[in-house]
Amino acid sequence: MSGKLIGALVALVVAGFIAYNSLFIVSEWEQAIVVQFGEPKRTVVEPGLHVKTPLVEQVIYLEKRILSLDLRPQEVLASDKRRIVVDSFARYRIVDPLKRYQAAANDVIANDLLEKVMDTTVRNVLAKVPMQNIVSGERSALMHEISAITNQRAASFGLEVIDVRLKRVDLPPQNSQSIFQRMETERQQEAAEKRAEGNRDAVKIKADADRQVAVLVAEAEKKSQVIRGEADGRAVKIFADAFGKDEDFFEFYRTMQAYKKALGQEDTSIILSPDSDFLKLFVNSGKKK
Incomplete structure (x- = not known):
């Protein structure tokens, strides 16, 4: 190999080395500072290909993104x-x-x-x-x-x-348990207060309902007694009118009512003298002597 060819190759290598150390690329998401022996020389914020002094200046890349x-x-x-x-x-x-x-x-x-x-x-x-x-x-x-x-x-x-x-x-963990217990106690107290209020309202409502029931029952009893009294009065009047019109029929009716009360049950037994006035309708068909 000739000396000229070797020289050319050496020159080409040196040129490539110098070019490699003289150029640097800044991406879109980067920014750079060119320093010389640790001292800042300039700031590069534009993306693209840039030049620096080879072997003397160095490039420090910084993020441009968030x-x-x-x-x-x-x-x-x-x-x-x-x-x-x-x-x-x-x-x-x-x-x-x-x-x-x-x-x-x-x-x-x-x-x-x-x-x-x-x-x-x-x-x-x-x-x-x-x-x-x-x-x-x-x-x-x-x-x-x-x-x-x-x-x-x-x-x-x-x-x-x-x-x-x-x-x-x-x-903090050491406070969480105590605060939780305090909150639990407060909720229990609140629940107890609500229950007490509910029981109080329940007693009040029940007492009011009992009072209304007593009033209604008393009024109903009063009305029933009035109606019963009026009915008894009318019955007495009817009986009196009937007695005044036909004494025999009235006596017959009252005797039948007495038989109904005395002999109304199937297992009823009664022992009387044959000449008893109570059995006169059975003896002589109710005819007077």
Whole structure:
């Protein structure tokens, strides 16, 4: 192989090596910082093919997409001195690559910085309100306040906090059982009060019903006595009128009524003298001597 050919191959390899180390590509979801011996030189946010000084400058790639930070659950003391366990997360993105690189050399350090800021913010905001407000309808307003404060503080190291959410707000395990027992006791007391009120109303309703029954029975008895008295009066009058018209028929009728009462049962036995007035209708067919 000739010397010229070898020289050409060496030159081609060197040129390829220089070109490889001089060019870099930034994707649509990336942004980059060009540094020289650790010192930032420029920021590249436009996607495409870019040039750098070979062997002298290095490229550090940063995400342009929205990132997620899931915080570890932390115990917070509310304004009413109740302890709660808060589990939260944040959505953020890098808006200033240079500040982000100067504050944190890599993603691990950046996440640690943001987590500390969020921990402090969550504690400070939730410490101003009672537990009931944290778990009720004010929860959305509290998350908005935490997001705004965190975003303001995170701007110093090139981050923009888009959203903060409280995933879970629970009582510590050691308090859950005591609160459950207290709630159970309160429900039992409420149930006992309801039963007592029900028994009281039942007694009242029963007493009122008994009173109404007594009134109705008394009125019915009064009416029956009046009707019975009127009927007895009319019967006496009818008997008197009948006695005045036909004494023999009246005596016959009264004797038949007496027979009916005395001899109405099948097993009735009666022993009288044959000349008894009670049997005169059987003896002489009721004819007077």
